[in-house]
Structure formats: structure tokens, C-alpha cells
Amino acid sequence: MTDASPPHPVIILVEPQLAENIGMTARAMGNFGLDALRIVAPKGGWPMKGVRETASNATHVLDGARIFATVAEALGDLHYVLATTARERGQMKRVFGPDEGMAEAAGRLSAGERVGILFGRERVGLSNDEVSLADAIVTFPVDPDHASLNLAQSVLLVAYEWRRAAGRAVLPFLGAMRTGPAPREALISLFESLEADLDAAGYYPPSKRDGMIRNMRDMFHRMAMTEQDVRSFRGALRALTRRPPEE
Amino acid sequence: MTDASPPHPVIILVEPQLAENIGMTARAMGNFGLDALRIVAPKGGWPMKGVRETASNATHVLDGARIFATVAEALGDLHYVLATTARERGQMKRVFGPDEGMAEAAGRLSAGERVGILFGRERVGLSNDEVSLADAIVTFPVDPDHASLNLAQSVLLVAYEWRRAAGRAVLPFLGAMRTGPAPREALISLFESLEADLDAAGYYPPSKRDGMIRNMRDMFHRMAMTEQDVRSFRGALRALTRRPPEE
Structure with missing residues (x-):
């Protein structure tokens, strides 16, 4: 001791x-x-x-x-x-x-x-x-x-x-995020990019578009995205929507 | 399950x-x-x-x-x-x-x-x-x-x-006393018997008697005696103060 x-x-x-x-x-x-x-x-x-x-x-x-x-x-x-x-x-x-x-x-x-x-x-x-x-x-x-x-x-x-x-039960590490939570404007901007891409791709049946957008925004909110998460997701979205180079 | x-x-x-x-x-x-x-x-x-x-x-x-x-x-x-x-x-x-x-x-x-x-x-x-x-x-x-x-x-x-x-952490047994706590009159009666026996035995210096009685009563209270405890203690006290049989 x-x-x-x-x-x-x-x-x-x-x-x-x-x-x-x-x-x-x-x-x-x-x-x-x-x-x-x-x-x-x-x-x-x-x-x-x-x-x-x-x-x-x-x-x-x-x-x-x-x-x-x-x-x-x-x-x-x-x-x-x-x-x-x-x-x-x-x-x-x-x-x-x-x-x-x-x-x-x-x-x-x-x-x-x-x-x-x-x-x-x-x-x-x-x-x-x-x-x-x-x-x-x-x-x-x-x-x-x-x-x-x-x-x-x-x-x-x-x-x-x-x-x-004895008040000594401290966890050896915490689940600290490496970057802070994304500010709401970054999330909204991500949503708008995603929805514009999906509009361009003809994803939404017009009569269901508003409900589908709300549901998908809810999914994203449940992720509690960090700033880095938003950057990663935007990068992935750009990669998916990039036109293949002309031959 | x-x-x-x-x-x-x-x-x-x-x-x-x-x-x-x-x-x-x-x-x-x-x-x-x-x-x-x-x-x-x-x-x-x-x-x-x-x-x-x-x-x-x-x-x-x-x-x-x-x-x-x-x-x-x-x-x-x-x-x-x-x-x-x-x-x-x-x-x-x-x-x-x-x-x-x-x-x-x-x-x-x-x-x-x-x-x-x-x-x-x-x-x-x-x-x-x-x-x-x-x-x-x-x-x-x-x-x-x-x-x-x-x-x-x-x-x-x-x-x-x-x-x-899950709310299922029940101890297999509890520290239930076999008899209930002694009523205060049984305790006070025990104290008085004990103090009378100690007076008869010449235990107390007269100038300290009151303080010594209070201290010993405190000790007994800390025991939180049950009814059975009081009976056992009275029996032990009687055994200790019993006159040896005449030869």
C-alpha cells in the first residue's frame, strides 16, 4: 500500500x-x-x-x-x-x-x-x-x-x-469524440446536397417526396454526426455522384 | 431460458x-x-x-x-x-x-x-x-x-x-432477528438489575457511579438487544450472582 x-x-x-x-x-x-x-x-x-x-x-x-x-x-x-x-x-x-x-x-x-x-x-x-x-x-x-x-x-x-x-471507480477511457458535434448549418447543408443529388437521380416519387425527406433527415439526426462525420459523408456522396471520366 | x-x-x-x-x-x-x-x-x-x-x-x-x-x-x-x-x-x-x-x-x-x-x-x-x-x-x-x-x-x-x-439482485437471506427488539421497559429493568448487582458487589466508586452507569447503558444501547438477548443476559447475570451452595 x-x-x-x-x-x-x-x-x-x-x-x-x-x-x-x-x-x-x-x-x-x-x-x-x-x-x-x-x-x-x-x-x-x-x-x-x-x-x-x-x-x-x-x-x-x-x-x-x-x-x-x-x-x-x-x-x-x-x-x-x-x-x-x-x-x-x-x-x-x-x-x-x-x-x-x-x-x-x-x-x-x-x-x-x-x-x-x-x-x-x-x-x-x-x-x-x-x-x-x-x-x-x-x-x-x-x-x-x-x-x-x-x-x-x-x-x-x-x-x-x-x-x-471508495469513489475510485474511474473508467480507463471515455468515449470522447475526436471532433465536436457538427453545427446545425453543416447538417442542413449536407441534407440539401443529398436531397438535390437524389432529386437529380429520380429517387423520390413526387407524392412521397416530403415524407421521405423527413424520414431520412431523422435517420441522420439519430447518428449525432460530428464535424468530421459530415465531411466524410460529403466526400462519399461526391464520390458516388461524380460523372465517370469521358472515354 | x-x-x-x-x-x-x-x-x-x-x-x-x-x-x-x-x-x-x-x-x-x-x-x-x-x-x-x-x-x-x-x-x-x-x-x-x-x-x-x-x-x-x-x-x-x-x-x-x-x-x-x-x-x-x-x-x-x-x-x-x-x-x-x-x-x-x-x-x-x-x-x-x-x-x-x-x-x-x-x-x-x-x-x-x-x-x-x-x-x-x-x-x-x-x-x-x-x-x-x-x-x-x-x-x-x-x-x-x-x-x-x-x-x-x-x-x-x-x-x-x-x-x-434487471432489478433481480435479491440477497439470498436477510439479517432478520429471530425475536423483535426488546421493549424499553425490559432494557431498563435489565439495567436496574445489573446496577443493583454491581452496587452490591462494590463495583462503583461513589464519585464516579452516575457517569459509569450512563456509559454502560450506552454500551448496552449500542447492542440493539432483542427480547431474547435481554433474557439471555439476565440469565447470565443470575448465574454470575448466584451464591455458591453452602457446604
Whole structure:
């Protein structure tokens, strides 16, 4: 975490089993600007063979990962803990969607609290005793018939929502036009050229001409043409109506 | 897609290479209620060995997948197409985040349009010509230093946002308390019992008693106790203050 970055939540994986899920978790964290990873009792020890292969360029997350023997130790220095779970545990805690949970987390982080989010084992999730260590629950608005989210997929949704809640969800580029919208006089001039060419070509049945012109002008308006678009279209029209050179 | 389900967008993978990404895509689609998958020229043919292993119980998505030779054919019957891309293409199209893109898609779907979302190859994404076949672009608000989203991860974010935009993002359970909040008289009665026991135990220095009582009442109020919580607490208090049986 660089000094310039806002405080981040810590992602805590409890006894993850598959190296590729840990690597994909690191990648998902990196995608949305998280880098603090804790792992409780990784199956097969640490460093784990094969974790780097699926981490893309988020190997800094793996290199900085902290390993703990128990969930209680992994949470020791945190002030607020969310537990992710797919099913009702009969526990009387607040239950958030990932968006609401990350809004709560972002508020606490900016007030100086250290926040962690617990993710359980691939097959069986968190135990009830582990969920019991958390302040509140995060669950996902999945289709009940296909409720099993992959571990790294659930980390991704949390990381994505954290970035949004932290006000950092900026798109990498925008759909800016290279030239501005065409002024109306350029459009009207284009319409008149096109209609004159179509008149010369005998396109319009006289009784339908006015309606056809209005419909075609509507089509052009829906294009929201830029100045460059109008120039391109005029060039294409000139090319189509140019008389072939005399032989 | 069952008759009861609202119209869904179609997910279109262009030349996906890794079986596990296709399986994980199907799983991610299933998680958020999508089931229409099209694949353009899958590397290694179709059915592809190993796709089912990572699909969890979303094998119905794979079984229903339609295979096409070209992107143009895969889009043939659609009315509105979004292309996902991580980088600027210099194309003058609208650029959406996944939330805005799926809001647009949901609106068009409910107006009866068929909508598809294009996802490119794992390493190189979509070609400029393929992006050019789309009406608009979807890109993701990633950290620019770690911008590479896994294929199935980007499908997951789109599926998640579609479910939200379609108004179907219902959490599988809520944090409903098993009993209602305790009425104030039960709380005050608990406070008075506790304070009487602490008086009897000589806990309060007389000069600080009033302040300490107020602070502890504040702690209890922050618990937002239910009726059952009050009963449990009273039972615990009785157990602690019970005289040991005479020997």
C-alpha cells in the first residue's frame, strides 16, 4: 500500500486449497487496487507451488501476503470484520450485499478503522464459529439455483464494490469524440446536397417526396454526426455522384 | 431460458483458448441468472475437453452453447451489441462502465430487443474490426497498473451488473432477528438489575457511579438487544450472582 493510496480493506482467505484460486484472488485484488492479503493455514503450506501462474501481474499481492495459523490471529489488529457467506447461519448480524458492505467498509476505513473481509474455504466456506468473529455478513445476490460463487470471483465482486464505494471507480477511457458535434448549418447543408443529388437521380416519387425527406433527415439526426462525420459523408456522396471520366 | 425469466443478454466469447475460462464463464453466468452463451471459433473445437470441470453446476449453459465460425454470424440476429474492451480503440462509440452498460441493455431487453455482449480472446481481446461491429463499448473501472481482468472475471462483473440492472439482485437471506427488539421497559429493568448487582458487589466508586452507569447503558444501547438477548443476559447475570451452595 503506497502512502498516496487511501486505506484499503484486508482480504483474508481461510484455508484456501487451490493455488490457482489464491493467484486469481491476487489478480482480482490488483484489478481493483487492493493489495493487503492474509491467508489462514493455507493447505499445502506457503509459499504454495503454482500460485503465481494465475496472478497475472499482481504478484506483489502474493509477495506481501501474511500467513496466520488461526482466524482469530489473522483478525487480531482489525477494528471491523465482515464475513462473506452464501447461506443463512441463523446468526443475528447485519447482512449486506457487496455494495452496502463496501460502503460501510469505506466509511470506517476513512474514519481510520482497519477493516478486513473474511472468505471461507472453497467447498465449505466459513464455520459458524468463524462467522461469529465478524461484525456483519456480506452475501451475494446470486441465482438461488446456481449460488456457488468461486472464491476468487467473490473476492472480485468485493474488490470491485470497494473501488466504487471508495469513489475510485474511474473508467480507463471515455468515449470522447475526436471532433465536436457538427453545427446545425453543416447538417442542413449536407441534407440539401443529398436531397438535390437524389432529386437529380429520380429517387423520390413526387407524392412521397416530403415524407421521405423527413424520414431520412431523422435517420441522420439519430447518428449525432460530428464535424468530421459530415465531411466524410460529403466526400462519399461526391464520390458516388461524380460523372465517370469521358472515354 | 425459461418462459418465466425476463429476457437475458447473450454472452459471446470470441476465440476463447482455455477450457477452464469457458467453464468459469458458464459458472459466472449461472451465478447471476444468465444462460445464453455463444462461442466464436473456440480454439481446439467444441465440445472442448475440460470445460465442464470448472463450470460448477452451470453445465446447462455449456450444453446450450451455440458455436459460430465468425463474429458477424454470432451477432446476426441481435439488435444491440456491446463490446467489452480494456483499452481505447479510437472508435467513436459510447463508452459505458458495466453498470451503465447493463442499465442500457436491461432497458433494451425489456423493450423486446435482443442484446449481446462480446468478450475477446484471453491475451489480445477483440480486434478493432470486431469492436467496430458493436453499438457501444463496456470497459471496467480497474486500477490502470493492473488492468488485465481474467475473461471469466469480466463476464462475472457484467452478469452481476445485469442482475442488478434487471432489478433481480435479491440477497439470498436477510439479517432478520429471530425475536423483535426488546421493549424499553425490559432494557431498563435489565439495567436496574445489573446496577443493583454491581452496587452490591462494590463495583462503583461513589464519585464516579452516575457517569459509569450512563456509559454502560450506552454500551448496552449500542447492542440493539432483542427480547431474547435481554433474557439471555439476565440469565447470565443470575448465574454470575448466584451464591455458591453452602457446604
